[in-house]
Amino acid sequence: MLLAVAQGQEPATLSGAELSRSAAGDTLLCRFSGEPFLSESVQSTLLSGLPVLINLNLIIRTDGQIRLRENKRFRMSYDIWEDQYQLDGAGERYLFPDLEQLRAFWSAFNWKIVFPRQAENAEKNLGGRITAKLTLLTANQGRELRDWLFNDNQTEETSPGLMRDTGFQLDLNSLISLLWSSKNDTERSESYAANLTAKPAVKEE
Amino acid sequence: MKPTANQLPHRHRPTHSRRLTSHFRRFAFWVFLLIAPGLVRAQEERTLLLERIDIEGNTKTVAGVIHNYLDMEVGSTISRDMVEAAGKRLEATRFFKTSELRLSPGTEKGQAVLTVIVTERRWPFFQFKSGYNELDGWYLSPLGIRFDNLLGYGNRLGLEFLIGDRISGARLGYYRPYLLGTEYDLGLVLEGNDRQFLHYPEGARELDEAFFQKVHTSELALSINGNSGIPRFFSMKLSVQAVTVDSTLRRRGDNEERAAPGVLLPPLENPYRTGRLYLATHIDTRDNRAYPSRGWWGSLSWEHAVFQEDSILNRDLKYSRTVLDLRRYQPIWKELVGAVRVKYGQISEASPFFERFYLGGPNSLRGYVDRSQNPLGYASRMTLSSAELRFPLSARLKDRSRFTGVLFYDAGFAWNESTTWNFSKLKTGMGAGVRLRIPVIGILRVDLAYPIPDYEPRLHISLGQTF
Structure with a gap:
């Protein structure tokens, strides 16, 4: 069961996480379901007009050694005037007319990483870890x-x-x-993580 | 028959007059170009139906006070601009440590619930103030204390001290917004100050050559200002004053005193008292106060003062003052903004010098020293026009209005009824400047201005936009 946890506690497990090499060879594909990114608390934050920041971190290992670190940041918000959800990140802007389409976007999130194929032996020990931190901002945070x-x-x-x-x-x-004045605790966050083990190669879409 | 000036070939006209007329035509052309395209602007605006207003966190403040500043009714249509404006109004009250407006979807599509979350402030409000006043020069109010929202009804009681280049004084004020639930704010102010007025002897145009004269004023004023709806365009002030004018002049850094000429003496014996009524109508449709790129700012004010009766002298003991000030901001091309200002003032000849008009300085006619372009004893008529082209100077900044440049042209004239006015008497100045919006202080303005036709550069440093 996926549970959002308070800051400082162990992150909840991210479901459906898998890592596979593309058939072409130089690309790794990390897949996971980001459905918990739209938990009730996130939804109520969005609907109250406040944005939610999503910070994704990916670590790729071979033979237990860290070979690559990748990071993606998203800002998710709801615009009541246009009645649409907005996702900004990685230089792109995505617009969703309703929550279901936003959920569909996150439900099978694909993250492509350029990672040239290595020796066959090393490839067998290919793995990694994906972590996600959602920061539910309040309007006063850092302001x-x-x-x-x-x-x-x-x-x-x-x-x-x-x-x-x-x-x-x-x-x-x-x-x-x-x-x-003492610092108000205005920031709340939710954390998720999953270990990645390499799956058979897939055809790159 | 002798040809008139209009019949003479151009080359026979006086060169100086022709140059100024040409300047004025160019100025008028730019004014027309700026104003014409922006008279009407249609803008489609998204709206929502306001289903409910929830207020949270108000332990002392009556909900009605917050509703007053929101200026939105349940069941009415609201826009993004309205919500932003309401948030700014609430913040500007300083009643709250924090205030926040959140909009969430209502029960049906197209409806919204507005939640106002406030944190009450327990301490009196302490304020530091500084600025540049056209009349008083630089001033500083190191500490002002205000008791806001005393009984939770939005009242304010405040005391502030003012010291400055040419002013010192204190002001005690009481302010009651939304008087008796109406759209009017009431203000009561008790003020005492010493002002130093600048006088330039014939031919002198630098501050070191100017003489100072002190005027002590005590005033009790009652003002009523509209705050929303139609009343927001109007304001009224009734006041009584006791004024004492020094009969001697003094030069800065010089202990020697000299007797003030008759034109610089009060119309009646010191101290004399006046009662006055000030009425004004004003409009402000600027899209942004710090860096307006579109909209109007206009004001028409009329003031009538009655001196204490003096049956022995049998003099005209009344005077009226009328001031029209109109400003227009218009985008011209991409981020290039045009701004024009036209100001005209008129006052009865019977008025004392400290009520009259002056020209020169960073906030009026650039290229000239403060209040140096008027007759001794100041003027009973004044006209001032300015045109500016404003543009961002940095493409890197997210907020392009933080660092901007300006090219400007000012023209003005201050005169008395006995003087005939014509274009050749206009004082003009032109130049360029930068505006840097810095933390805490806001816009810092630096202008390098050239008076025409002398072209002796003068640097003006001030705060905020010129107009």
Whole structure:
């Protein structure tokens, strides 16, 4: 059973994870089901207008030695105005008109990695591990200092048309609370992982 | 018959006048180019039906206060801009440590539930303020303290001290938004300040040559400003003032005093009192305050002041002031934005010098020193026009408005009723500048301006956009 776990605990198992070499030879294909990426807590986060960050890490080993590290980052969000889900990552933007299509995208996620074929013996010990971390952002996460710095409060004339008065105001309360208040735990995360063992070669799509 | 000026061949016209007329024509042409294409702009906007508003975290603040600032009704149609604007309004109140607006899907497609999550602020609000005022130069308010939302009804009571280049003072204010549930905000301000007014002797145009004169003012003012709907276009202020004008002038860094000429003395004996009524209508459709690229900003104000009666002198003891200020922002090509401003002011000749108009400086006529382009004792008429071409300077920045450049042309004239005005008397300046939006402070403005026809460069440093 797949369970989302709290930060710091062992990650839940990612289902359907497999690693196979393409028939062409120089490409590895990592497959897994990312359906748990749309857990209830993720869905409610998305529907409340907040984005979810997905960080995927892949390690490829041969003979127990790490040969390759790959990383992919996605930002998943729901746009209530356009009534669509949006996924940004790896320089691409994907739009999904409903949750089912987004779920279908994640349910059989294919990750192609360029990994030239090695000696036949080494190939037998081909394996790896895929980990996924979902960060459920709250709007305040990491924002206070940036807001204080960049949301400058510039002022203009108070009596229209009389005197041009340009200046700025600083909110000292926010600065004080940034320096002295205890850090709120505003970030929640879900982690998933799976070990990968090489399967027979598949024809690359 | 002697030919008139219009009948004379061009080469016989006075060169200076011709050059200025040509400048003005060019200016008028640019103004037309900027305004014409953007008068009407249709924009399709996605909307949702607001099903419910939930408010969370308000332990002290009455929900109605938050609803007032949201300015959205359940059952009404809302747009993305409306929600963003509501969020900014709520944040600008400073009532809350944090405030957040979240929209989630409603029970049916096309409907939405708005959730407002606030964290109440327990401490009084402390504020640091600084800026550049056209009249007072640089100023600083090192510490202002404000008691916001005292009873949870959105009231504000604040005290701030002001020190600056040419001003010092204190202001105690009370502010009650949405007075009695209406769309009007009430303000009560008790203020006392000392202002130094600049006077330039004949021929002098540099700050070192200017004389300073102190004017002490105490004021009690009541203001009513509309905050939403139609009333938001209007504001009104009633005030009583006691004013004392120093009868001596002093040069900066010089202890020697000299008697002020008659034009710089108050119309009545010190201290004299006035009551005044200020009415203004204004509109602001700018898409962005920091770097507007589209929209209008306009204001028309009228002020009438009555001096304390003086039956012995039997003088005209009233004056009126009218100011029209209109600004337009228009995208021209790609990220090139055109901005124009036209300002005109008029005041009765009977008015004291510190109520009159002045020209020169970074916020008005660039290329000239602060308030140097007006007659001694300031002017009863003033016109000022500016045109700017604004453009981003860095293609790398995500927010292109953080570092921008500007080419500008300013033209203005300040005069008294006795002076005949014509185009040849316009003071003009042109130049280029950069605007850098830096953390905490906001826009830092640096302009290198050339007065025409002298072309002696002058550097202006200020904050915010010129207009």
